[in-house]
Amino acid sequence: MSDTNSFQSDNLQRFIFDNAPIRGEWVHLQDSWQQILIRREYPVAIQKILGEMMAAAALLAATVKIEGRLVLQIKSTGPVTLMMVECTSDDTLRAFAQWDGELADDATLAEVAGEGSLAITIEVEGAKQPYQGVVSLEGDSIANALETYFQQSEQLTTKIWLASNDNAAAGLFLQQLPSGDQTKEEGEEHWSRMSQLAATVTSNELLELGAGTLLHRLFHEEECRLLTTTELSFACSCSRERVAETITLLGEQDALDLLEEKECIEVACEFCNEHYRFDTIDVKRIFSEAISTEEASSTLH
Ligand SMILES: [Zn+2]
Known part of the structure; x- marks a missing residue:
């Protein structure tokens, strides 16, 4: 009973x-989730949480209408040292986790993150300060x-429901809105009924x-x-x-000193695990280009 292939x-x-x-949202991630999993092999327990965070980031980003990015980050006192998921207003996602030591496959969120917290950061393009909300991970999910x-x-x-496995990461989101022309009691009744219907959803579902099948199954008697x-x-x-810009911040001498010890400066992107290598020739070029850009901009001003 799977229609994985019959929906987008x-x-x-x-x-x-x-x-x-x-209002509600449903999200299902497959290719984008696979892109995370092929870049790094995660312990099962961390992979499960990371998938749930990825679905959650997509759901949350859809509730804020901004140009910029939304980041979910676990700050942990447990074996996982950092978990981060980003969803941008270009509808792109990326995610990674870092951890120390071994973890049981069925380790709980508390066992993975200790007395951690979850930070929700919203960076609006052009804004000076990002918005950040932090909530403790006292709950079990x-x-x-x-x-x-x-x-x-x-x-x-x-109410939010999240699930992830080797194949996909998915989530369902329901949010109560102001009652409008209905009374508060009517609004509460509707909320109680809809959230109970939605709560019957299983991780497998x-x-x-797909959205059509799932929402019909949950809410077929509702409009x-x-x-x-x-x-x-x-x-x-x-x-x-x-x-290269980051390397220029080191200063040319410090960058060249690093190359005395190693053949090249290697920088890996935590998110996508792409490795960037710069040898002596590259480093010299970076600094000569940095200087010529500076000269160009100083003549412009
Ligand atoms: Zn990258």
Whole structure:
């Protein structure tokens, strides 16, 4: 019972209910998730959480209409030292985790992240300061932590279901909106009914069913209306030029000193595991180009 092949994955589907002030989102990631998994081999327990965070980042990014990026980051006191997922307004995703030591396959979030916290950062292009909200990982799941975040920081009652396996990462999101012309009691009744219906969703259904099939299965007696879909893909914004810029910050002498010890300066991108190598000739070129750009810009001003 799988229609994995009969629906378009790497998509986010928004939906609303004609009869209830609630908005929803469904996301299913397959190719973009595979792009993360081929770049680094993760312990099972970390992979599961990372997949859930990736689906969550897509769901959250779809709720903020900004040009920029949304980052979910686990700050941990446990074996995982860093977990980070980014979703941009260009609908691209990337993710990685770092960890120390061995982890049981069935290690819980608490065993992986200790007394960690989950930071939600929203960077708007051109804004001086990013927005950041932090919520503790006291709950037993990423979904619980995010529900708490929405309640605490946004005063929005929200339910989130997340799942991931070797093949896909997926999620479902429901959020209560202001009641509008309905009474508060009516709004609460609708919320209670819809969130109970949605709560019957299983991880297998999230991972294996398309939006149409899943939403019909959950809400077939409700007036659920599908809105826009967004296609998502993996992309990393790292480049040789950006790494070269970082090397110029070292200063030419320090960069050349590094090359005394090693044949080349090697920088790996944490997100996509691309390795950038710069030998002495490359480094000298970077600095001569940096100087000529400086001269060009100083004549311009
Ligand atoms: Zn990269």
